[in-house]
Amino acid sequence: MTTQIFMASTLYGTATLAAALDSDCFRPADRRILLVCNNAATPEVSAALDEMPGFEQLRTRFDDVVSWNEAISPFHPGGWSPRLDDVPLWERHLRLLWGLGEDDVELAVESIQVNPALGFTQIFTGAPVTVYADGLMSYGPTRNKIDPLVGTRIDRVLHLDLVPGLTPLLLTEFGVPPEIVPTDAFVKVLAELVDTGDELPSIDEPALLLGQYLSALGILTAEEEEDLHVRMLKGAVALGHTRVVFKPHPSAPARWSRALEQEAEKLGAELTVLDTPVLAEVLYQRMRPALVVGCFSTALLTASALFNLPVARVGTVTLLERLTPYENSNRVPVTIVDALLPELTDREAVAEQRRSVDVDGLNELVRAVGFAMQPKIYPSLRAAAETYLARHLNPHTWRYFKRRRLTSLGLPGAVPAQLAFIPRNATVRRVARRARSLRRAVGR
Numbered sequence: 001m002t003t004q005i006f007m008a009s010t011l012y013g014t015a016t017l018a019a020a021l022d023s024d025c026f027r028p029a030d031r032r033i034l035l036v037c038n039n040a041a042t043p044e045v046s047a048a049l050d051e052m053p054g055f056e057q058l059r060t061r062f063d064d065v066v067s068w069n070e071a072i073s074p075f076h077p078g079g080w081s082p083r084l085d086d087v088p089l090w091e092r093h094l095r096l097l098w099g100l101g102e103d104d105v106e107l108a109v110e111s112i113q114v115n116p117a118l119g120f121t122q123i124f125t126g127a128p129v130t131v132y133a134d135g136l137m138s139y140g141p142t143r144n145k146i147d148p149l150v151g152t153r154i155d156r157v158l159h160l161d162l163v164p165g166l167t168p169l170l171l172t173e174f175g176v177p178p179e180i181v182p183t184d185a186f187v188k189v190l191a192e193l194v195d196t197g198d199e200l201p202s203i204d205e206p207a208l209l210l211g212q213y214l215s216a217l218g219i220l221t222a223e224e225e226e227d228l229h230v231r232m233l234k235g236a237v238a239l240g241h242t243r244v245v246f247k248p249h250p251s252a253p254a255r256w257s258r259a260l261e262q263e264a265e266k267l268g269a270e271l272t273v274l275d276t277p278v279l280a281e282v283l284y285q286r287m288r289p290a291l292v293v294g295c296f297s298t299a300l301l302t303a304s305a306l307f308n309l310p311v312a313r314v315g316t317v318t319l320l321e322r323l324t325p326y327e328n329s330n331r332v333p334v335t336i337v338d339a340l341l342p343e344l345t346d347r348e349a350v351a352e353q354r355r356s357v358d359v360d361g362l363n364e365l366v367r368a369v370g371f372a373m374q375p376k377i378y379p380s381l382r383a384a385a386e387t388y389l390a391r392h393l394n395p396h397t398w399r400y401f402k403r404r405r406l407t408s409l410g411l412p413g414a415v416p417a418q419l420a421f422i423p424r425n426a427t428v429r430r431v432a433r434r435a436r437s438l439r440r441a442v443g444r
Contacts, residue, residue: 001030001031001101001102001103001104002028002029002030002031002103002104002105002106003029003030003031003032003033003100003103003104003105003106004026004029004031004032004033004105004106004107004108005033005035005105005106005107005108006032006033006034006035006062006108007035007037007068007107007108007109007110007116007117007120008034008035008036008037008049008110009036009037009038009039009049009110009116010049010134011049011052011054011055011058011279012134012135012279012281012298013110013132013134014034014049014055014058015058015186015189015190015193015279016132016133016134016158016160016181016186017034017058017061017108017132018058018061018189019181019182019185019186019188019189020132020158020181020185021061022061022185022188022189023181023182023185025158025179025181026106026108026130029106030103031063031064031103032061032062032063032064033062033063033064033065033066033098034059034061034062034064034065034066035066035067035068035120036048036049036050036065036066036067036068037049037067037068037069037077037116038069038077039077039078039116043069043076043077047250047277048067048069050065050067052277053196053197053276053277053278054192054193054196054197054278054279054282057192057193057196058189058192058193064098066097066098068116068120071094071097077115077116078114078115078116079115080115080116080119081115081118081119081122082119082122082123087122087123087125090123091123091124091125094123094124104127105124105127106127106128106129106130107120107121107124107127107128107129107130108129108130108131108132108158109121109129109130109131109132110131110132110133110134111137112129112131112146112150112154112171113142113143113144113146114143114144118146118150121150121153122147122149122150125149126153127153128153128154128155129150129153129154129155130154130155130156130158131154131156131157131158131170131171131176132157132158132159132181133157133158133159133160133168133170134160134298135298135333136162136163136296136298136301136332136333136336136337137170137329137330137332137333138157138159138168138170138178139163139166139167139168139169139170139332139333139336139366140169140170140329140331140332140333140366140369140370140373141169141170141327141332141370141371141373141374141377141378142169142170142171142173142374142377143327143329143374145376145377146171146174148174151171151173151174151176152174154171154174154176155176156176156177156178156179157170157171157176157177157178157179158178158179158180158181159178159179159180159181160180160181160183160186160302161180161181161183161305162298162301162302162305162306163301163305163336163340163359163362164305164359165359165360165362165363166336166359166362166363166366167363169332169366169367169370169378172378173377173378183305183306186306187306187307190279190281190282190285190306191285193278193279193281193282194282194285194286196278196282197276197277197278197282199276200274200276200278200282200283200286201245201272201274203243203245203272203287204287204288205243205287205288205289205290206241206243206244206245206272206287206289206290207236207239207241207243207244207245207289207290207291207292207293208244208245208247208280208283208284208287208289208291208292208293209229209232209233209236209244209245209246209247209293209294210247210280210292210293210294210295210297210299210300211229211246211247211248211249212249212294212295212296212297213225213248213249214228214295214319216249217330219319219322219323219330220318220319220322224318226259228295228314228315229246229259229260230259230260230263231314231315231344232293232294232314232344233246233260233263233264233267233269233271234263234267235293235312235314235344235345236269236291236293236344237267237269238345238347239291239344239347239350241269241290241291242268242269242270243269243270243272244264244269244270244271244272245271245272245273245274245283245287245289246260246271246272246273246274247274247280247283248273248274250277257273260273261273279299280292280297280299280302280303281299281302281306281307284302284303284307284309285307288309289303289309290310291309291310291311291312291350292304292309292310292311292312293311293312293313293314293344294311294313294314295313295314295315295316295319295334295337296313296316296319296330296333296334296336296337296338298333300313300337300341301336301337301340304341304353310350310353311341311342311353312341312342312343312344312350313337313338313341313342313343313344314343314344314345316334316337316338317338317399319334320334320335320338320399320400321399326372326373326402326405327373327374331369331373332366332369332370332373335365335366335369335400336362336366338399338400339355339356339357339361339362339365339400340355340356340357340362341355342354342355356396361392364384364387364388364392365388365392365397365400367381367384367385367388368381368384368385368388368389368400368401369400369401371384371385371409372385372401372402372405372406372409372411375409385411386411386412389401389406389411389412389413390412393412393413398413401413
C-alpha cells in the first residue's frame with residue numbers, strides 16, 4: 001500500500017497540487033491525504049485552509065483531510081520540529097493517528113527550508129519528497145543549507161510556469177530537477193473557484209490593487225505601506241482608471257482601507273474595498289481587470305502569464321533597498337517583478353507592457369543575485385555572477401546588488417581593481433575593524 005501526504009497552508013498552493021494531480025504529475029497511490037497547516041502567528045483566531053471559500057472544490061482530489069496543527073498541538077507549526085531522538089516516536093504516533101499502518105509513504109511539501117515542512121519530512125525519514133512551489137521564491141536560491149538526509153530524498157521541484165523560460169534555482173545544489181505543472185491544468189482548476197465568494201461586487205474591468213501587508217514582515221512601516229497603497233491608487237487614476245478595486249491582505253488592518261477611501265474621494269475615483277477572502281485569480285476571471293497593480297505579489301505574474309492581463313508594479317526599488325539581510329528570500333521575487341514588469345508611473349511602458357530585460361538576461365541576473373545571496377550553497381555560480389557583473393553592472397542594475405556584499409565576496413563592481421585584494425585580506429580587514437572600534441570609542 002502507498003499513501004501520499006500533501007502538506008498545504010494556502011488555497012493557492014492547494015490549487016497547484018490539484019492541477020498537478022489532474023495532470024498525473026504524481027504516480028498512482030492507494031490513498032491521498034491532504035495535510036492542512038495554519039502558519040498564522042495566532043492560528044487559533046485565523047481561518048484555516050479547510051474553512052476558506054473554494055476549499056471544497058479542491059478537496060475532491062484527496063481521500064482524507066487532516067490537520068498538522070492538531071497533530072502537534074500545543075506547538076506552533078512554524079516554530080516546532082522533532083528532536084532527533086523523538087523522531088521514531090513521532091512517526092509511530094502519526095501512523096496511528098492517520099491510520100497509515102505499514103504503508104509506504106510519499107510526501108509533497110512547500111518551503112522545505114523551514115518548518116513546518118522541514119520538521120514534517122524529518123519524521124518520515126525514508127520517504128521520497130516532492131517540493132512544490134506556489135510562488136516566485138522557487139526561482140531563487142535555497143534560503144538555508146538543508147541537511148543532506150533531507151535534501152538527497154527530494155526528487156523534483158514542481159512549479160508553475162509564471163515566467164516562461166526562467167529556470168528555478170531552488171534545490172539545484174542537490175541536482176533536483178524542476179518540473180512544470182501544466183498551465184492549462186492550473187487555469188482549469190482556478191475556473192472551478194470562479195463562483196466562490198458570493199458576496200463579491202459585480203464590477204467590470206476595474207483597476208485592481210493588490211495589498212501584501214509588508215509591514216508585518218518588517219520590510220516597511222505601517223505608514224509607508226499605507227502610502228504605497230495610496231501611490232497605487234494615484235497611479236491608476238492618473239492612467240485614466242475611474243473604477244478601482246482594492247484587495248487587502250486578509251491580515252491587514254482596516255484603517256488602511258479608510259485611508260484609501262479618503263484619497264479616492266479627493267481624486268473623484270469610485271473605490272471598492274473587498275472584504276471577502278478570495279484568491280486574486282478569482283477576481284481576474286470575474287472582473288477581467290483593465291489593470292492589475294501591486295508591489296511584488298505572485299498574483300502579478302499569474303495575471304500576466306496565465307490571464308494575459310495588463311500589470312504594473314510600484315515600490316520595488318524601495319523594497320530592494322530595504323530588504324535585510326541581503327539573503328532575504330523575498331529578494332529574488334522582488335528582483336523578478338522589478339526587471340519584468342513596467343513601473344506604474346511610466347505611462348508608455350504600462351500601455352505597451354514593456355519589459356526591461358529578456359528571459360536570457362533575467363536568467364543571468366537571477367543567477368548573479370542568487371550567488372550573492374547564498375555563495376556557500378552555490379559556489380558553482382561564481383563565474384556566472386562575475387561575468388554578469390562585469391558586463392551589465394550599471395546605474396539601473398545596481399539596485400539589485402549591495403556594494404558591501406560584492407566587496408565581501410570579491411566580485412566585480414565592489415572596489416577598484418587595484419584594491420581588489422582587500423576583501424580577502426584578513427590583516428586589512430582586522431585593521432579596519434580595529435579602526436572602527438576606536439572611532440566609536442572616541443565618539444562616546
